[in-house]
Amino acid sequence: MRKNSIKNTRINSEVQHELSNILRRGLKDPRIAEFTSVVAVEVAPDLKTCKAYISVLGDEEAQKDTLKGLKNAEGYIRRELARTLNLRNTPEIRFILDQSIEYGVAMSKMIDDVTRGQNQEDE
Template sequence: MKAMSRSSAPSQRQLRVGELIRRTLSEVLARGDVHDPELNALSITVGEVRTSPDLKVATAYVLPLGGRGAEDALEALKRNRGELRRALSKKVDLKFSPELRFVIDQTFDRMDETRRLLAQEDVQRDIARPDGDGG
């Protein structure tokens, strides 16, 4: 019996398909190809798309321009997920059109928090200390 891999790292295929879906979703949203004026009025960044190992579920990490109205943007995307999935299936040649899930991209918030932590006086002092100093 073959042991199952417990690696959580995505395969090259998952990464390739995720990036293809990310670019296609970004294009569809930028061009306003969806029949929802509320969604078309928003400028939404698709930062990353992660796919399940079987490629049947694609989770898109999204953020509206400026980060304001994130929950409204999420609701508009969820409301239009069927139409977005159909647009995706027309533009991307996959065996299955994946189920689309949308979540708010927290990457920028985490980067801001990391910058804030690194700017703290005690952290700066530790960074400036030469290696080997017992301190």
Template structure:
């Protein structure tokens, strides 16, 4: 149980420190090509490996460029983490692109589109039932 808490605490520290490095310390222009944010950090139970998930806003080209910049900055990031986060052994670091925000935005867009289509369809049905109701009323008044 204490190990899980420690892993979680280390992941949180790494997330905070890498976020700070992205803002001010990594000088690679490719990393600045797209807006980058650390969305999650997954640290192995033995604290030897850290997967750093990043969300990158921009074109596919900008995202690829940013990932290349992050990959080349991996050694620097690991070294800095060694100085900033006191651990016996600094974990191996790997950056992975997190596209869940993009997928979530797409899903929300599709849900909104479906909602609008449903409203439009219901409005058409309502108008049609009103039209057919008028015909019934006029035939009843003739009788």
């Protein structure tokens, strides 16, 4: 696995920031959940492709609808990125659902349950 250069890291963070702004203010698709956030972005070194990891607060149906809405809005999002960022190429965006936050919450809940069970045994 290749280590990211400083330039690539800066591009990733700038694309993530702009994607967050576009999702927050620019999209009017009712399928896209209100609490959708961009967790991470990986732009390829040649600036042709981009993987945007998003997190959606809601159930599985809301997550699926949000992904469908984002897939339909890819052209608009890419055009807005091209307008706001000064890059040689505007990357083609692929949205990927990131469930690491949900996984972390579930693990935290399990740990709390185990520690609560041990505290009750000690009493």
